[in-house]
Structures are given as structure tokens and as C-alpha cells.
Amino acid sequence: MNDTASAPIQNKLALAVLALTFCAATWATPESSAAAKSTPIVSPAVDKVAAELLEPGQAFKPQLRFRDPWTAEIRFDVAPGYYLYRDRLRVEGEFKLPAVARRPNGARGDEAKPAKSQFVLSLPQGRYVDDPTFGRVEIFDKQVVLLVDLAILALPASAVIESKSTRGANGAPSPPKMATKFLVTSQGCAAAGVCFPPQQHEFVLPATVSKAKAAARSESPWILPLGSLTSLGFGRPASLAPFSPQK
Amino acid sequence: MPTTKPWRFALAAAGLLLTLFGAALLIGQREREPAVTNAVKSGSAATGSVIYAASFVDLNGKNQPLAQWGNRLLVINFWASWCPPCIEEIPTLIQMQQKYATRGLQIVGIAADSRLNAANFSEKLGINYPVFPDEAQAIAFSKRLGNQFGLLPFTIVLNRSGDIVMTKTGVVTEAELTRLVEQNLS
Numbered sequence: 001m002n003d004t005a006s007a008p009i010q011n012k013l014a015l016a017v018l019a020l021t022f023c024a025a026t027w028a029t030p031e032s033s034a035a036a037k038s039t040p041i042v043s044p045a046v047d048k049v050a051a052e053l054l055e056p057g058q059a060f061k062p063q064l065r066f067r068d069p070w071t072a073e074i075r076f077d078v079a080p081g082y083y084l085y086r087d088r089l090r091v092e093g094e095f096k097l098p099a100v101a102r103r104p105n106g107a108r109g110d111e112a113k114p115a116k117s118q119f120v121l122s123l124p125q126g127r128y129v130d131d132p133t134f135g136r137v138e139i140f141d142k143q144v145v146l147l148v149d150l151a152i153l154a155l156p157a158s159a160v161i162e163s164k165s166t167r168g169a170n171g172a173p174s175p176p177k178m179a180t181k182f183l184v185t186s187q188g189c190a191a192a193g194v195c196f197p198p199q200q201h202e203f204v205l206p207a208t209v210s211k212a213k214a215a216a217r218s219e220s221p222w223i224l225p226l227g228s229l230t231s232l233g234f235g236r237p238a239s240l241a242p243f244s245p246q247k
Numbered sequence: 248m249p250t251t252k253p254w255r256f257a258l259a260a261a262g263l264l265l266t267l268f269g270a271a272l273l274i275g276q277r278e279r280e281p282a283v284t285n286a287v288k289s290g291s292a293a294t295g296s297v298i299y300a301a302s303f304v305d306l307n308g309k310n311q312p313l314a315q316w317g318n319r320l321l322v323i324n325f326w327a328s329w330c331p332p333c334i335e336e337i338p339t340l341i342q343m344q345q346k347y348a349t350r351g352l353q354i355v356g357i358a359a360d361s362r363l364n365a366a367n368f369s370e371k372l373g374i375n376y377p378v379f380p381d382e383a384q385a386i387a388f389s390k391r392l393g394n395q396f397g398l399l400p401f402t403i404v405l406n407r408s409g410d411i412v413m414t415k416t417g418v419v420t421e422a423e424l425t426r427l428v429e430q431n432l433s
Contacts, residue, residue: 050416055396088329133334187329193417194398195330197359197386 049192054079056196060188063222064203072119072148074184075222076140081191083141086126088187088198091119091148093179116183122147150178180205184225201225295409297391298323303357303379306366311377318407319353320431322424325389325401327359328368333400336418337372343424344376350432351407359385359399406431 053059061077074091078084094114123146126138182203189195203225298321302312313321324340326333337356344354354376358365365380381388386397393414394401404413404427413427 050395050398053396053398053416131331133331189331190398193332194400195327195332197327197397197399198329 049194053190053192053194054082056188056199059190059196060084060186060199062184062186062201062225064182064184064225065222066220067147070149070151072150072182074146074148074182076144076146076186078141078143078188080141082188083139083191084144084186084188086123086138086140088185089121089123089146090185091121091146092116092183092185093119093150094181094183095179114180119148119150120152122149148182178205294392294403294411295405298403298405299409301388303381305377305379306362306369311379313355316353316355317409319351320347320407320412320428321405322352322354322427323403323405324354324356324419325359325385325394325399326356327385327399328364329360330399332418334368334372336400337374339419339421339424341373341375343421343428347428347432350428352428352432355379357381357385357388359389359397 059079059082061079063075063077065073065075067073072091076084094116096114124144126140126144128136128138131137182205184201184203185198186201187196187198203223205223299312299314299317302310302314305311313323322340322343324336326337328334340354340356343352356369356374356376356378358368358378358380359382360368360380361382362380365378368374369378379385386394389399389401390397392401392403394416398416400416400418402413402415402419403411406412412431413423415423
């Protein structure tokens, strides 16, 4: 009888505990947590411009594939309202230098290590626009495809890298040494009047791709970048002269 | 007797749930703490303290704490020589610095650029306020102040109390800065 009489009280108590649990859960959601308080102040001005902009990976989507053993193809899909500067595109390859067990003089050699080198690019003509600051500049505001000549390095990183194609035993040119990683640097702006810092997109080739490409004759599937990083150190020369593209 | 057991069980279960939740909450808070200390807090005074705690090296190689301008209407403009809209707005900033410096306005430029580029552009454009070239950290610092993608130009304005009174991504106009001066410098 007593148990029966106390049932409504227990019922209310249980409901109160559950309500308290719910309140605690609500209070602990990210919106009210300390982490949310770390969100910086955003003024209406920022809301208007910054909030409507795409993140750089969406504004400029790069993909890479191989046309043949000597040519890589990098395609940028540029979102409407955004543009890339033609003279700010750069592609570097990262090569694995072989280990040197012993130098000719008997000294201990080096372990295998990566080395970077810049590739020569073949770029289509862009669209010329008159920039009030920099004058006539060439931009890409739609899809653009860059061709990378894998056989010619613009800046030889080391004599150890033998990228130039050589002739094999049968007289046919052998494919160049394949980079294990491609670093694609780009810089662009939005027509809304803001610019993105230079971005570096990293394409890591699976070992199977690197080896298979030597024999491949047809186009490979597109490879997406692993990620993009802000990459500075890309400043326009102090003389205000246009940044000369590698040709 | 058997009819009360489910309620007791429910009560005990709810209590246990609450305890576990509380423990999880505490752990969660502890894990989030480093992010809070590294990021700018939402209170503008907290943002101001992050700004005033920073210092940059100027074009002459001298270290300049931003806190030295704590008693002024401080306009911090992030720019770079490779950013056309940034170059476009600099004449306005020069003009505002010249016009309102005596009333308590102070503009500083943080350049995401090399020292050489920043110096050459400063000279060419006739910049009349301190310029701090910091190619490595400028963008990262602006991100801490709310510039999510590191876009340029980016401008943040603090009043004399250290409160953020304007944050803008894109070119600032003379009208915007004049309004801030009128509102904050009597």
C-alpha cells in the first residue's frame, strides 16, 4: 500500500531527473560550450562578403592525371565569380633520391631522401583584364588545364635527378623518372574584391601509379589532392614587374 | 511490491546517466580548453587582449608591440603586394591616417609578404603608418581574429577600450572609417 502511495512521488522524481539530464545535455551542446565562445566576432560587413565566399578548395578545384608517361595534366575547375592568376601557377615534383651507400672517396654516403624540383608548364592563353593596380593581367576564370612536361625540369634540384628521357636499348625513349609527389601552387581572387593567399595542393602518387605510369600509354584516372595549405613566399617581385611564367 | 521496482530501476538508471554525462562533460571541457586559449574568444575585450599581446617587427627591424596603441582607435589592416584590392584601398588608409591621427586614429599594416616587397610598396605608395611584414605569420594571425580563409584585404578596428568595433573582409571605404572616427573619437 505504501509502495502504491509513493509511486506518484517516485514518478515525479524520475521525471525531474530526466528533465535535469536533458537540460544538462542541452547546455553542453557546442553552441553554448567554451569552444563556441571562441568563435571570433563577425561583423555584418564580414557576413556580407566573407560568409558568401567559397572556401579555396571549392573555388579552385584541382585534379591531376597522366596523359602519357611524359605528360601530367592538371585541371582546375574555377567556380563562377573567381579567377586564378596565370603567372602564379607553379608545379613542383618531389623525387626520391636513391641512397648512396659509399662515396667514391670512401666516405659514408647518404640515406634515401626526397628532393624538390620545378617542372616546366604548358599553359593555355588566359583572359586579359585591366587591373587598376597591376595593369593588364592574364587570368583563368573558367576551367583550365595545365600540361606538365615530366621530362624537363625548370630548376634542377640535384644532379642525381635524371628526369630527362633517355633512349633505351631498343632506341625508344624511356620515360622520365617519376615524381612521388606533385605540389601545385596557385593564387586567385574573388570578383567580390578579395584575394586568397597562395594555396599549395599536394598530390601524392601511390607507388603503384609511379611504377605503372612508366609503361602506361593511355590516360590515367584523375587524382584528387590530399589537401591544400596556405603557401606564402610567393610574393610579386619588388620591382612590380609581372611574375614571369616558366615556359 | 513488484510494481515499484521498474521505477526504482529507472531512477537509478537516470542517476547513472546523469553522472556519466557530467563526467563526459568535464572531460570534454578539459579537451576543449587548449582550443579556447589558442583562439580568439567571442568577447571583444578578449579579442582585444589577443591583439594587444601581439608584437611585430617593422620595416626598420624594430619590434613593435601593438599594445602601444591601446589608447587609440586602432585600425589593423592585413594586406599583401600580390593582392590588388589591398593596394587599391591603401590610399584611403593613408588619407585617413593623415586626417585623423591628431584625433587619436592609428592605422597599422600587417603584410603577408616579404620585407623587401612590403618596403618597396610602402615607399611607392607613400604609406604614412607602421608596416609590419610577416610572410610566415600574418595570415595565421588574421585567421585567429576571425578571417577564416585568410582572405585579403582584412581589417579589424579596436576602440580605446580594446573592443572590436569593426571587422571587414574586403576593401574598407572612407565612409566606413570616417563613421568609426566620429563614433569613437570625440
